[in-house]
Amino acid sequence: RGNTQQNFNVETINNELDLAFVTETVDGAPEKTLVGGNIISIFRYLIYHDRSTENLSSFLCMYRNFANSEELMKELSEVVKKWTQTKSQDLHSDATYQQICRIVQQWIEHYVRLDFWKDASMLESLLETISFLPSIASTRLKALLEFKLSECAEQEYRKPKRQETALILERQIIELQSESPQDIAQQLTLLEFEMLQEIDPVQCISSASRKESPGIQRLIERFNLVSRWVATEIVMEPALKKRVGVIKFFIEIADCAYDINNYNSVLEIVAGLTLSPVSRLSQTWEALPRKSNEIFQRLLKLM
Numbered sequence: 001r002g003n004t005q006q007n008f009n010v011e012t013i014n015n016e017l018d019l020a021f022v023t024e025t026v027d028g029a030p031e032k033t034l035v036g037g038n039i040i041s042i043f044r045y046l047i048y049h050d051r052s053t054e055n056l057s058s059f060l061c062m063y064r065n066f067a068n069s070e071e072l073m074k075e076l077s078e079v080v081k082k083w084t085q086t087k088s089q090d091l092h093s094d095a096t097y098q099q100i101c102r103i104v105q106q107w108i109e110h111y112v113r114l115d116f117w118k119d120a121s122m123l124e125s126l127l128e129t130i131s132f133l134p135s136i137a138s139t140r141l142k143a144l145l146e147f148k149l150s151e152c153a154e155q156e157y158r159k160p161k162r163q164e165t166a167l168i169l170e171r172q173i174i175e176l177q178s179e180s181p182q183d184i185a186q187q188l189t190l191l192e193f194e195m196l197q198e199i200d201p202v203q204c205i206s207s208a209s210r211k212e213s214p215g216i217q218r219l220i221e222r223f224n225l226v227s228r229w230v231a232t233e234i235v236m237e238p239a240l241k242k243r244v245g246v247i248k249f250f251i252e253i254a255d256c257a258y259d260i261n262n263y264n265s266v267l268e269i270v271a272g273l274t275l276s277p278v279s280r281l282s283q284t285w286e287a288l289p290r291k292s293n294e295i296f297q298r299l300l301k302l303m
Helices: 039-048 053-065 069-086 095-115 120-131 135-170 181-197 207-212 214-235 240-259 263-273 282-286 290-300
Strands: 004-013 017-026 029-037
Touching: 017 039, 029 039, 039 053, 039 069, 039 095, 053 095, 069 095, 069 120, 095 120, 095 135, 120 135, 181 214, 181 240, 181 263, 214 240, 214 263, 240 263, 240 282, 240 290, 263 290
Parallel strands: none
Antiparallel strands: 004 017, 017 029
């Protein structure tokens, strides 16, 4: 970018939306960026003026800090009803119609569990709003909603079975190195993927929401559990040569997890390897093969 000057001012859009913008002059050309305003006004601005997919995604994730879902659904319903009175015959060139469909689609795809799964009133309002749209859109959006709701139902059905399986596995004693690093990495990934599915992005926004999220707290507890498990398996091996083999094996598991993009398991294992009871085993680390140490140093940079 060239020379930039920035001025803060409040403007009114269409005599309805009081919004705050930052106006930047870049190489003599003005550029205007929305920086704040009433949450409903920002929502209207996204419908009528800003068609950025990135901004819409950010809004749907963050708006709950300033308004509840019922308020947003009420506004969306009013916008749709107003649109039906002035809609264009050519839907492909109707930018407002296209944006309304994008908003509903993203809301269903990413937040159906959070806003509609167990809220009959919100679900009813959504279906009513969709019904005002042309059949080509309403049919597609209703099908998407049905699919996402069936996903939620399936996940709820599978929960008791997963818990039962976990209890069975806890009673089994498995010789660690009897399994391949690839298999263990894949199993860690499957277990943690199911846990991650229960976390909504909005729960990650603030420290307060993270503390109140059961899913995030379970994932934190699992992180600590796996890290302690790694350290325990290492320090419980009395023979130096075998202890080196255990560390080498965990590094291989972490590397396999890295290859399948499971960075959470990578960090869990690396955290266990860097706990003081393990890091103090100087003779063990000195005996570790050079290749294993190089992999460990590479993974350590992720911490």
